[in-house]
Amino acid sequence: MANVAFDENQEIVKEKKTVKAFLNKFGSLIGLILLCLILAILNRDFLSLNNIMNIARQSSINALLAIGMLLPILTAGIDLSIGSILALSIMCMGIAVVNMGLNPIAGLIICVGTGALCGWVNGILLTKLRLPHPFISTLGMMNIARGLALIITAAAPIAGFPMAVQFLGSSFAGPIPVSFILVVIIYILFHLFLTRTATGKYIYAIGGNRDAAHLSGINVDRVLILVYTLSGLMSGLAGLVLVGRVNSAFPLAGLDYELDAIAAVIIGGASFFGGVGTVWGTMVGTLIIAVLRNGLNLMNITSDLQKTIIGIVIIAAVFVDVLRQRASKKQ
Amino acid sequence: MSIQALLELRNISKSFSGNKVIKNISFSVLPGEVHVLLGENGAGKSTLIKMMTGAYTIDEGEMYWNSKPVKFSGPADAMEYGIATVYQELNLIPELTVCENIFLGRELKKGARLLDRTKMRERAKNYLKRLGQNIDPDKKISELGVGQQQLVEIAKAFTVDAKLIIMDEPTASLSETETEQLLQTVDELIRQGISIVYISHKINELMEIGDRITILRDGAKVDTLDVKETSQDELIELMVGRALDEKYPKRPSLSMKQEGLRIENLKLKNSQSIISFSAYQGEILGISGLVGAGRTEMARAIFGADEKNSGDVYVFGKKVNIKKPKDAIAAGFAFITEDRKGEGLFLDQSLAFNINIASMKNYKKGMMLSNRELLQSAGAYIKALRVNPQRKEEHARNLSGGNQQKIVIAKWLATKAKIFIFDEPTRGIDVGAKVEVYRLINQLVQEGAVVMIISSELPELMGMCDRILVMNEGTITADLKKEEANQEIIMKAATGGK
Numbered sequence: 001m002a003n004v005a006f007d008e009n010q011e012i013v014k015e016k017k018t019v020k021a022f023l024n025k026f027g028s029l030i031g032l033i034l035l036c037l038i039l040a041i042l043n044r045d046f047l048s049l050n051n052i053m054n055i056a057r058q059s060s061i062n063a064l065l066a067i068g069m070l071l072p073i074l075t076a077g078i079d080l081s082i083g084s085i086l087a088l089s090i091m092c093m094g095i096a097v098v099n100m101g102l103n104p105i106a107g108l109i110i111c112v113g114t115g116a117l118c119g120w121v122n123g124i125l126l127t128k129l130r131l132p133h134p135f136i137s138t139l140g141m142m143n144i145a146r147g148l149a150l151i152i153t154a155a156a157p158i159a160g161f162p163m164a165v166q167f168l169g170s171s172f173a174g175p176i177p178v179s180f181i182l183v184v185i186i187y188i189l190f191h192l193f194l195t196r197t198a199t200g201k202y203i204y205a206i207g208g209n210r211d212a213a214h215l216s217g218i219n220v221d222r223v224l225i226l227v228y229t230l231s232g233l234m235s236g237l238a239g240l241v242l243v244g245r246v247n248s249a250f251p252l253a254g255l256d257y258e259l260d261a262i263a264a265v266i267i268g269g270a271s272f273f274g275g276v277g278t279v280w281g282t283m284v285g286t287l288i289i290a291v292l293r294n295g296l297n298l299m300n301i302t303s304d305l306q307k308t309i310i311g312i313v314i315i316a317a318v319f320v321d322v323l324r325q326r327a328s329k330k331q
Numbered sequence: 332m333s334i335q336a337l338l339e340l341r342n343i344s345k346s347f348s349g350n351k352v353i354k355n356i357s358f359s360v361l362p363g364e365v366h367v368l369l370g371e372n373g374a375g376k377s378t379l380i381k382m383m384t385g386a387y388t389i390d391e392g393e394m395y396w397n398s399k400p401v402k403f404s405g406p407a408d409a410m411e412y413g414i415a416t417v418y419q420e421l422n423l424i425p426e427l428t429v430c431e432n433i434f435l436g437r438e439l440k441k442g443a444r445l446l447d448r449t450k451m452r453e454r455a456k457n458y459l460k461r462l463g464q465n466i467d468p469d470k471k472i473s474e475l476g477v478g479q480q481q482l483v484e485i486a487k488a489f490t491v492d493a494k495l496i497i498m499d500e501p502t503a504s505l506s507e508t509e510t511e512q513l514l515q516t517v518d519e520l521i522r523q524g525i526s527i528v529y530i531s532h533k534i535n536e537l538m539e540i541g542d543r544i545t546i547l548r549d550g551a552k553v554d555t556l557d558v559k560e561t562s563q564d565e566l567i568e569l570m571v572g573r574a575l576d577e578k579y580p581k582r583p584s585l586s587m588k589q590e591g592l593r594i595e596n597l598k599l600k601n602s603q604s605i606i607s608f609s610a611y612q613g614e615i616l617g618i619s620g621l622v623g624a625g626r627t628e629m630a631r632a633i634f635g636a637d638e639k640n641s642g643d644v645y646v647f648g649k650k651v652n653i654k655k656p657k658d659a660i661a662a663g664f665a666f667i668t669e670d671r672k673g674e675g676l677f678l679d680q681s682l683a684f685n686i687n688i689a690s691m692k693n694y695k696k697g698m699m700l701s702n703r704e705l706l707q708s709a710g711a712y713i714k715a716l717r718v719n720p721q722r723k724e725e726h727a728r729n730l731s732g733g734n735q736q737k738i739v740i741a742k743w744l745a746t747k748a749k750i751f752i753f754d755e756p757t758r759g760i761d762v763g764a765k766v767e768v769y770r771l772i773n774q775l776v777q778e779g780a781v782v783m784i785i786s787s788e789l790p791e792l793m794g795m796c797d798r799i800l801v802m803n804e805g806t807i808t809a810d811l812k813k814e815e816a817n818q819e820i821i822m823k824a825a826t827g828g829k
Binding site (some may be wrong): 192195196197198201202205206208209211212213214215216217218219268275 | 634636641656657659660674676680685689698699702746806
């Protein structure tokens with residue numbers, strides 16, 4: 001009867017599903033491994049422990065920004081202001097710690113707190129002022145925060161941070177950079193947050209269908225405010241790592257960083273339409289960009305050409321994704 | 332057959348990735364007839380019409396147009412022959428005028444580039460008149476009701492000089508009067524010698540309008556019948572493949588009659604009218620009315636989905652303050668929306684996610700959710716409601732309408748709701764699945780839930796409900812017991828007439 005035919009149908013779908021699920025989960029990872037293999041063949045230094053730790057260190061700032069960016073993108077939004085928020089956060093810390101001589105721990109809190117506060121404002125602008133799209137609220141914040149970062153120090157950089165501030169960005173635990181350990185811990189926390197808490201699932205729900213989320217009793221505004229606050233907070237944290245690495249805070253720090261963060265999230269398989277994306281994918285996306293940059297550097301390719309190549313990779317990665325989805329829809 | 336067929340399919344088959352979805356179907360449309368395609372969701376109706384319109388290619392078999400073999404390599408090909416399609420989802424651009432929409436992509440031109448606006452307007456007016464309609468071609472689509480939009484969609488068929496119009500569930504989202512109007516239009520088209528292939532789930536409508544009916548099941552043709560020589564019961568039996576004991580399953584009458592919900596002086600936003608009524612345990616309360624009467628608006632206001640002006644809500648005698656859906660859910664409300672895909676489901680999430688989303692907080696273990704318990708509970712609901720497929724990780728998108736509706740109901744069962752408001756609970760669901768949804772609703776009532784059903788289908792209300800409220804212009808114009816209600820009285824109250 002009717003059901004028999006239906007069940008056979010399901011079996012076929014199931015078989016294809018497992019292949020598809022595998023590609024969905026590990027598609028970008030396969031890309032990363034292939035990339036590493038090619039680079040390892042082209043350059044012998046690529047696989048040295050020294051270089052691998054270098055990649056880990058270099059990728060950490062973008063990794064922190066990208067995991068923050070994942071949240072707005074999951075809700076079908078975007079946060080363009082993270083680079084500027086990073087700059088404002090570290091300038092505030094610079095004034096507090098270096099100019100005013102405050103306790104370095106207070107400085108750390110100020111840095112992360114400034115980021116979170118700016119993000120919270122983004123969320124309020126989006127939900128309470130009902131601006132039509134976060135592109136607009138965060139574009140505004142991008143300019144406001146950058147302007148403030150320049151104003152409060154009259155555009156001058158601040159150097160001479162104490163060791164406690166520099167620790168995150170410059171220290172090593174054995175061969176492993178502390179900043180990378182921080183990234184791993186943060187990623188585990190975000191993974192638990194997104195997959196094992198109600199709020200985490202609400203983020204996917206809002207991105208998937210905002211009306212249905214509202215009618216399912218989800219406080220959409222509150223979740224969105226949290227999303228942008230966390231995104232801002234991660235900018236502050238990424239700022240700490242940056243200051244540690246270069247031992248200086250400068251108001252043009254983080255310029256264009258939002259673009260690499262967006263690229264990492266998208267290469268990692270998240271959808272711009274919301275509701276789709278994982279912490280794991282974002283990790284792989286970040287590493288693909290970092291490995292590519294590193295490999296191109298080893299081959300002495302100029303930063304101008306690097307930009308072009310990374311642009312091609314972004315388009316290619318998303319195009320492969322489109323092809324895959326088209327193929328699975330055709331069945 | 333002595334009359335020459337306009338379009339004829341002979342032994343047509345079609346497979347998708349090795350899966351035969353259309354099996355050896357023969358089918359013909361005579362000039363000036365309404366040929367109805369009937370079948371449950373997934374029976375192959377859409378695939379079949381997509382082959383007639385050139386959207387899909389044919390794997391095996393032949394197609395003839397006026398006895399000459401034809402092959403369509405795309406929709407443009409089929410249009411060339413005069414085959415036009417009106418889909419259930421309207422393909423109109425709301426911000427353009429009626430005239431612009433009718434000629435979209437086939438604009439009339441003066442010379443090489445300039446649009447000939449006068450000529451297009453005149454023709455549009457003429458097309459609409461041929462449909463027996465008096466719609467202003469300069470009006471924007473967004474200013475028209477769904478019924479009139481549907482007619483504009485049909486008017487587009489004239490621009491390709493259609494000889495065959497395929498209509499895929501044209502009345503799915505129309506009210507009773509709009510449906511009536513559309514059926515009249517179909518009559519008018521037939522009088523002008525145009526043939527129609529008509530798909531709908533509404534059997535009484537098909538009986539009224541069709542000449543012949545072809546029933547499909549599991550991708551194969553069951554039979555082609557003359558409408559005059561068949562009955563609703565026979566059609567349903569052929570379509571489902573077994574006799575349905577009853578279209579509206581009965582439930583034992585219950586003695587509990589405690590008032591579960593009382594609405595006092597509810598004023599909807601932008602309305603001056605006042606709504607007051609009560610709903611009781613053990614009964615199903617139906618809400619009837621024309622589209623735009625304020626039925627859905629009322630439900631949304633009670634549920635806190637939209638703002639209301641004023642009014643009080645009592646649940647089992649206790650006043651509750653509902654400002655947003657969250658408050659309503661806490662008070663025990665469940666709202667099954669009319670727009671299942673747009674407002675009810677997360678299509679790209681798993682069934683488990685969809686079932687759990689409104690009750691997530693109940694599965695907390697410390698700071699984290701217990702994913703094991705979430706899956707277990709979802710699995711239990713999937714089994715209890717006999718959702719097909721049974722796989723918890725399946726995406727909601729891949730389910731049929733009936734199964735999707737079960738998932739939405741499961742979501743509210745999981746919140747332990749006591750008051751269920753169903754808005755068009757069986758819209759776009761095939762006959763077999765409808766009965767299952769009705770059974771679920773009956774079960775809810777028997778377990779002591781308060782149930783309200785908003786529906787545009789009068790037979791559904793009269794078959795399922797113990798009491799029917801009729802709405803007109805934001806207020807209740809009649810409160811009828813099942814025994815008192817008939818189509819005439821309800822329509823009178825719904826139109827506000829005497």
